[in-house]
Amino acid sequence: MSTPIATAGDLLAEAGATAQSPGLWVLAWRRLRRDRVAMVSLAVVALFVAVMLASWLGLVARNWSAEVGVSYAPPTFFAGDVVAPRRASAARDAAAVAAPDAQPVDISDVDPLASRYAEWRERAARIQSVQSYPAPTLPFGGDKWGRDVLQKTIKGSEVSITVGLVAALLAVLVGAALGAAAGYWGGRVDDVCEWFYNVFTSIPYILLILAFAAVLSRGLGTIILILGLTGWTGVYRLMRAEYIKHSGREYVRAAQAIGASHFARMFRHILPNTAHVMLVQFSQHVVQFIKAEVILSFLGLGVPVGMVSWGTMLAEAQEELVTGKWWQLVAAGLAMAVLVTAVSLLTDAMRDALDPKLR
Amino acid sequence: MAAFILRRLWQMIPTLAGVILLVFFLFNWVGGDPALVLAGKVADPATVENIRRQLGVDQPYWVQLLIFVKQVFTFDFGRSWSTNEEVSNVILTRIGPTLTIMVPVMVIGSTLAVLFAVLVAYVRGTLTDRAVMIATTTAMSVSFLVYIIVFQWLFGFRLGFFPVQGWTDDFWTNLARYAPLPIILAVLVGLAPELRLYRSFFLEELNQDYVRTARAKGLSEQRVLLRHVLRNALIPILTNIGIYLPGLFVGSFLLEVFFAIPGLGREIIGAVNRSDFPVIKAVTVYLAIFTMIVNLVVDVAYRLVDPRVKFK
Numbered sequence: 001m002s003t004p005i006a007t008a009g010d011l012l013a014e015a016g017a018t019a020q021s022p023g024l025w026v027l028a029w030r031r032l033r034r035d036r037v038a039m040v041s042l043a044v045v046a047l048f049v050a051v052m053l054a055s056w057l058g059l060v061a062r063n064w065s066a067e068v069g070v071s072y073a074p075p076t077f078f079a080g081d082v083v084a085p086r087r088a089s090a091a092r093d094a095a096a097v098a099a100p101d102a103q104p105v106d107i108s109d110v111d112p113l114a115s116r117y118a119e120w121r122e123r124a125a126r127i128q129s130v131q132s133y134p135a136p137t138l139p140f141g142g143d144k145w146g147r148d149v150l151q152k153t154i155k156g157s158e159v160s161i162t163v164g165l166v167a168a169l170l171a172v173l174v175g176a177a178l179g180a181a182a183g184y185w186g187g188r189v190d191d192v193c194e195w196f197y198n199v200f201t202s203i204p205y206i207l208l209i210l211a212f213a214a215v216l217s218r219g220l221g222t223i224i225l226i227l228g229l230t231g232w233t234g235v236y237r238l239m240r241a242e243y244i245k246h247s248g249r250e251y252v253r254a255a256q257a258i259g260a261s262h263f264a265r266m267f268r269h270i271l272p273n274t275a276h277v278m279l280v281q282f283s284q285h286v287v288q289f290i291k292a293e294v295i296l297s298f299l300g301l302g303v304p305v306g307m308v309s310w311g312t313m314l315a316e317a318q319e320e321l322v323t324g325k326w327w328q329l330v331a332a333g334l335a336m337a338v339l340v341t342a343v344s345l346l347t348d349a350m351r352d353a354l355d356p357k358l359r
Numbered sequence: 360m361a362a363f364i365l366r367r368l369w370q371m372i373p374t375l376a377g378v379i380l381l382v383f384f385l386f387n388w389v390g391g392d393p394a395l396v397l398a399g400k401v402a403d404p405a406t407v408e409n410i411r412r413q414l415g416v417d418q419p420y421w422v423q424l425l426i427f428v429k430q431v432f433t434f435d436f437g438r439s440w441s442t443n444e445e446v447s448n449v450i451l452t453r454i455g456p457t458l459t460i461m462v463p464v465m466v467i468g469s470t471l472a473v474l475f476a477v478l479v480a481y482v483r484g485t486l487t488d489r490a491v492m493i494a495t496t497t498a499m500s501v502s503f504l505v506y507i508i509v510f511q512w513l514f515g516f517r518l519g520f521f522p523v524q525g526w527t528d529d530f531w532t533n534l535a536r537y538a539p540l541p542i543i544l545a546v547l548v549g550l551a552p553e554l555r556l557y558r559s560f561f562l563e564e565l566n567q568d569y570v571r572t573a574r575a576k577g578l579s580e581q582r583v584l585l586r587h588v589l590r591n592a593l594i595p596i597l598t599n600i601g602i603y604l605p606g607l608f609v610g611s612f613l614l615e616v617f618f619a620i621p622g623l624g625r626e627i628i629g630a631v632n633r634s635d636f637p638v639i640k641a642v643t644v645y646l647a648i649f650t651m652i653v654n655l656v657v658d659v660a661y662r663l664v665d666p667r668v669k670f671k
Binding site for chain 1: 373374377378380381382385386389390496497499500501502503504505508509512516605606609612613616627628630631632634636639642643646647650651654
């Protein structure tokens, strides 16, 4: 890690060389780069997103629903002793299958089909057949149907991360649009937006989600819609305050003086100055929505039956734990905990990097 | 002050109207035709029409809205669509078990959180402080579901300290036998976020001038924290508790589902799964009204406690 003095020197040297001072984002990125926790978190988040994208493109975990192992196959690292006897029996089965090929008694003179055996054997040999056995153990264990828990966890990340990202994007867009309108225009527009805000916040959040869930059909799009349409209030509050603060500033009035339209002033001039608020809010909402999706899916209000998410995995794990099958619980719970911790730490670091005064 | 309260009550009217409109829009418009759900899979048109007439959904929307408004103010939401139980009866009988769990959670949880927050604020900046902060971040990132599943399995099933689930009609049996595990669980899980929040309130107060004055007078750090900072920080803490008060009545629906507690939360989940709209409509509207009243009470209390805040 470089010392602050050296960095300040670097900045000065660079500023002198290019005759241009670095912008907010460049400075923030430099501050973030110095934060080791933030960099590790960023790497973890990037890894999760990369795995999720690979799964989405079908590069990994494409056959997550294949029954590759025995029912409740234990994790490989946990149950080394189970492996040996199973392998032995598999070998015995293979030997039994191979045996009939050798014909001990020659009855070809009375067998009317004798002339065709050679042809059939040749045709049979042309068909490639592989004897497959359900694996006795799987890298991270198997579920009730012998599906690989590791692949399920990867496939489940698709739903959880997609819901987290898209719903957070929707919430931030709705909140920012309403907040910008309320803060910039004031007056009647503000009254209407405040009314919306009061209505939505007077219903306890979880009840609001359930009320939406009750009337909408189940599905991935529905969860995103529900979380986005109920989660915008916090963003709205902050964005409204930002727009009230900024709309009176000199640079906005200067923009007005040179003939910038309302639209241009709202979105070209003020919006970039509030982008850091939106970014931090977005990141916080991703965490919140990933957690919410897991609970909604667990309750059966989330993804439909044919899909897997960390919430449905936990729902299965609840019954499995009683019989000592802990791996699905650990896999889904751990995957979510690591992702949520990384995003939370990254959010804190981003907030510090974007607004050093807050520290 | 009376003028302030009256004005606030007056301002509640548009919000209440909005809540009623939102709930009406969701359940009478977006929700679709309930008769098709209720009549079953193979329904003849006569049955569907009959159910529609019974529910009043054959009326134009403005008549339905009037019926809904009347229901809100007469406390009569009719009967549940699936169990035929009176909605008012559903709410009144389910609220008891929920409060049996949630009131102790609120009291014990808040007390512990304030206590620990004072302690952490006392050692702020030290390794202990940082360790506690890291521990809470980690604890908060594990899903509530995982906590419930593991606790129920470990303490209920494996170790047998508590019954895995169950409920009786007797309040004291419930409190002594069935409530402890859910209560402990909710308190422990709620501790991390509350501790962090209250710690930040304490640290904010510690930067104030009166703290510097108290130190300049030669007061000990304990005295500064307990006599001066704690009292001032209690204002945002109580506000925060006030915000969570309406949630008390929904209870932690997950706890109720897992521990088979016949409370309001489990009832709502059931109602959502059964498309039993009257129950959800009633609970949503009344909790919204309750929230508005709690907000008003908190505001008034805030102004009574803190003379710097004026009634505007």
